[in-house]
Ligand code: GNR
């Protein structure tokens with residue numbers, strides 16, 4: 001197992017489109033395990049492979065407090081959406097920013113599980129929000145894309161500044177050497 005490096009906005013790699021997985025094998029299960037470990041450590045309730053610079057179309061989610069209900073979705077698709085709900089969202093790739101986003105309240109999802117079986121699941125509440133947020137990542141989309149241009153620009157400037165400060169931080173320079 002390994003902790004993977006999470007990319008931060010405005011890294012252009014976060015705009016990549018993920019590619020469907022053709023075969024569910026041990027190499028894919030290893031990625032899923034590393035993603036779960038990375039997500040729990042962050043800590044977060046979801047992670048898309050794109051966020052760790054892997055183009056495979058997979059996400060991991062666990063909204064339980066005990067970190068004992070991991071969900072792995074491979075090639076996930078939303079088959080049905082119903083209703084609307086506005087919820088506060090955050091993202092491990094946009095650290096420190098929390099904003100309200102409107103999404104479907106209830107969804108039906110089809111995906112492969114880690115054994116390669118096709119599964120269908122219904123979700124609402126936080127789980128539905130999280131699944132929609134993760135599938136957006138697989139299509140190069142971030143939750144801040146739903147905000148006004150002005151808010152989007154402000155967030156970009158704030159994170160660009162933080163990233164510049166990190167680059168000149170003596171600890172970061174030491175690690176780079
Ligand atoms: O940890 C996360 N919390 C969260 C809260 C509200 C809506 C979506 C999320 S997902 C986020 C982890 C993440 O960035 N996944 O891509």
Ligand code: NI
Pocket residue numbers: 090091092093133137
């Ligand atoms: Ni995210």
